[in-house]
Every structure is written in C-alpha cells, then in structure tokens.
Amino acid sequence: MQIEDPQFWRAGAISIVVVMMIVLVMLTIDSLKAIDAGGSHVPLYSVINQKIGYKFDAARGIDVPTIGEKEPLFGREYSDQDAADLIGKGKLVIQSRACIDCHTFFGNGAYYGPDLTKAWLDPAWKVWTAITGGDTQEEAMVRFLMDPVRYRTWTRTMPNLHLSRDEAVAVVAYLKWLSAVDTNGFPANFGRMSTSR
C-alpha cells in the first residue's frame, strides 16, 4: 500500500481507533473500581455519619478529604442501607430541580451559582447557622434549602424550589457525602484562603 493510497490511511484510522478504545476500556475497568462507593477515591455512603475535613497532603502535593470521628447527621446514625437510600433520594432531588443547570458538581454544570463539590465544608455555613437560627449546620442547610428567598445569600438569590423537609435533608446528606470524595485536589485551597483578608 502506498502513502498516496486512501486505503493506507483507512487502515491507519481503523488501527488507531481500535488501540485507543482498548486502552480506554482497560482504564475504565480500573477507574470504575476506584469510583465505586467504597472504592479508593469515593467513600461509602455511610461516611455521612463521620466528620469530614479537607487538608493538604504533602505526600501527594494536593488537598485531600479527611474522614474523622463519628459525627451523626441530624442527630442520628444511618445504617449502610439507610445512608444509601438517603443519598439516592438526594441525587433524585438534585436532578428533579435541575441544580446542575445553576451550580457545578466537581466543577461540572452551570456557573450561575457556586460550585457544590465542597459545599458541606464551606465556612459560610457558620454565618447561616446564626441567620437561620438552626442549632446545627445541617439544620441551617435544611432551612436555607426550604426557603432560600428568606435567607438570601447575595444579589443573585436562589429561587424557592419547593423542597419538602425530607427532600432538603436528602440534599444535605448528599452534599456531605460529596465533600468526602477524593477529587485530586479540586478545588485547591478550599476553606484555607479568603478574599476578605
């Protein structure tokens, strides 16, 4: 086959596609193990029963989530199954209200509202706990989600999406679980820097 012959390039194209697909499938098999709940990068859903943090790991050179002592959510400890059900419900709420068309998750979505990857860990909840009168952060988050127009954050107000209390609880649990996912250091320096300083 000559280089001027289209068949030469056709053979090249087929070979490249096949090789790349094989490599992608192999990497996918490995990645699916890592991103399964309980895998190396994604925690079990029952992680919502524990304290989550985010700090710099000198060995990896990036910020990583930390999972600490027990920290019940809404004053209770969820079994593995209950936690999985709650997270499943939270995901459906997030989809049904098209949250990703205003916010980002792991930086993916729309950019009108803030990124929610580490929203559970946001220092702003300390202020909103006082504003909403909630006795815990999770209670403050529920009150905010159920009536965001009342607890306005700034000029770009989140609309009232008519979440029931159960739906708001599920979303809060989802955000806590999400903050424990190892995202290879994204976002960098979260909670350790401030634009007001």
Add this chain to the structure above:
Amino acid sequence: MYRSQQLAVKYLTAAIALFGVMTIAGLMSAYYYINPNFLFGLLDFNISKILHIDTLIIWLLMGFMGAIYWFLPEEFGIEIAGIRAAELLFYIFCAVVAVVAAVFIFVQYGGSDALGMWLVNQGRKYVEAPRWAAIGVVIVMLVFAYNVIGTAIRAKKMTGIMAVLIIDLVPLIILYLNAFAAYRNMSEDLYWWWWLVHLWVEGTWEVLIGCIMALALMSLLGTSRRIVETWLYIEVALVMGTGILGLGHHYFWIGTPQYWLAVGGFFSAFEPLPLLGMVVHAVYDAGTHRMKTTNRPAFFWIMAEAFGNFIGAGVWGFMITLPQINLYAHGTQWTVSHGHFAFWGAYACGVIGVCYLVLGKVRGATMLDGITWRWAFATLNIGLIGMAGALLISGFAQAFIERALGGSTLEAFIAGQESPSFVAGMYARFAFGLLFAAGYVLLVYDFVTLGRRVPARVAEAVAS
C-alpha cells in the same frame, strides 16, 4: 429533487428555527447575570440555560441530519430507503421538541422520583429532556441509521465517506443511551455522562461533520473523492487518536484516579492537531480552486468552520486542558468561552454552510452571492468572537479571584462574580450577544430572499 432532499430542506429549516430559539434563550441566560431579578421565580436561570443548551444540541443534530438527507441520494444515486418513515418521524421529532420545550417552560420541575425523570426533567446537563422524549430521539436516530444503511444496501454500493458515516452512527446511537441513566453516585454519573458528551462532541460529531464537509467540498468545489476521503481517514485517525483518551481531561476532578491527569493532559494537548489538519485541507482546496466558487456564502461559511473549529475547539480548548491550568480554570466562564467558540466553529458554521449550499441548489441559482449574507456572516462571527472574548475576561477574573486567591468558597465565588473585570465581561458578552442576534435575523432574511432578490446580479456575475 429527491424526496430525501425535500426532507433535508425541512430539517434544515427546523434547525435554523431552533437556532433562533437557542439565541433568545442564550440572550436571556446572559441577561440574568446583569439583572438577577429578571423573571425571578417565574422562569429562573436554570430553565433558560436548559433551553439554551438543549436547543443547541437539537438544532445541530437536525442540521447534521438535514445535510446527510441532502447528500445521501446524490451519493448513492437513488432515493433513500425508508423515506416515508423518515418523513413521518420529522414531524414527530418537531412535535416532541415543542412539547419538551413547553414542559420546561410551564412545568419546569417534576417530583424527586422515577416519574419525574420519565415525564418532566431529568436534570442532567444537555440531557435534561424527560425519558419519554429521549426514547423519541433514539427512535429518530435508529430510523436515520436505517435510512443510511438501507440505502447503501439497496444501491449495492459503498463509498469511503459513507462507510465512515455508517460506522460513526453506531457509537452515536449507543452513547446516547446514557441519557436514560440515573446514578446515585455522582462520580459514576459524570464518568459515563462524559462518554456521552465528550465522545459525542469531540468524537462522533467531529467525524460526522468531517463526512458532511467532505461531501460539501465535493459538491461545492468539485474536489476529488480521492482527496476528501484521504483527508477524512486522516481526520478520523487524528480525532480518535487524540480524542478517545483526551476524554481524560474531564476526569481530572470527578473522583477518578490521579493517572487521568497525565493521560488526559497528554492526549488533550494533541487534540488541536486534527483541527489544524482541517484548516490545511480547507486552505489547500480553496487555493487549488483560486477561491472561485458559484456559491460564495457556502464557501465562506465552510472556511469559517475550518478556522473556527481549530481556534474555538483547538486553541481555546488547549488553553484550559492541561491539569495545572484546569485546576483553576475548570468550572469558570473560561470554560463557557471555549464552549461557545468551539460549538460555533466546529459545528454551527458547517451547518450554515450546508444550508447555503442546499439553498443554491433549491433556488436553481447558478451564482449565489449578495450583500446581506456578508453582513450576516460578519455580525454573527464578530458577535460570537466578542462573546468568547468577553467570557474569557470574566473567566480569567473568576479563575484568579475565586479559584486561585479565594479557594473556591462561597465568599470567593461572590468576590469573583462581583469583581469589575467579571462584571464588565458580562456586560460585554450581552452586548455582543445582541449583535449576534442581529446577525441571526440577517441570516434568516438572507435565507428567505437570496436567489430570489438579486436575479440581475446573478446574471451579471455569471456573465463575468
């Protein structure tokens, strides 16, 4: 004219109409950034955004289908197989799009259960359409695939371009099946969702538009089949060679292993190569024919596709694709700038070029030219480049203030959004959006009147 080509005209007309809806929804989405109280509580940003991005996908898909329905009978020399089903499905497709748009505008949200996913809104970016509508899209694509494959079988003929197209239809349809998924785990959700979005937009769609551009170049410039097929194979090799593992640039931060930073960064860095190849191809063809053509608007839009694809998808994409930069640029208006420029350059310009090519044949014009198309061409392209530039300025500010300085908290997000550079960028984006919308009006006016309006000019041009 074949019935398939009459159907092509309908698809291209519907595509251009949806292009208008996309533009209006885009202007609305831009305006919320300037006036957050706009339609607050009635039609919020997320619904406007859904309308903007979903109509983007549908109008381009309809444009591609229109282009293929136009070229298919010419390629095989016979009427397409299953033309009646294709004609029927066109009306069903349009009805489904209209109903889904009405549901998004008037119902907006369903319950947080399977019923809500089936009937109202799936809430996954680009594939928000409820599952019943997604089934409709699958049926339309299956019939489309039957039209292409069945025609090849009936004609007992296969060309290189059609072989690439047929193979490309397989992943195009299979990947779309992810539109039905509802994962509990966001990492798994985004992992497969990117197979759909990236491998569609940076894989199968690139190959599809490559096939369409190959057919268009043969029709427009009389380029030899041997040349366009060779280029098509090279393009497939480069697009897939860089794009399949280039998928990795979406796997930097979604919970996937760290090796994706190296894999995604490396292969993505080469993704501009096939797009540069297309520019070389276009310039080569144009030079060979000394820029002479009987359809100047089609020629210029196809040239714009080649350059726009390279700059918008290639160069703009390269800017943010390395993980060290992406850590700060990811999820900012910088990405939006790239998205606008890439979709415009890679696909929209190509579909508009095909519209002009078809228009020339339908109107029977021996020479298609005029003034209005030039104004439409200029205003649309300046408007789009202006939007991309404005969004880039906002994106720089966001990446610097929110990501790098502030650590991406709510406080940092607000500081970034309120920074003078970000705000100025949002105003500039809206202004250029208005210019773009004016260009759309001119484009539609030109489509309606070109070839009818300037018979004297046509005759004069032909004589010269």
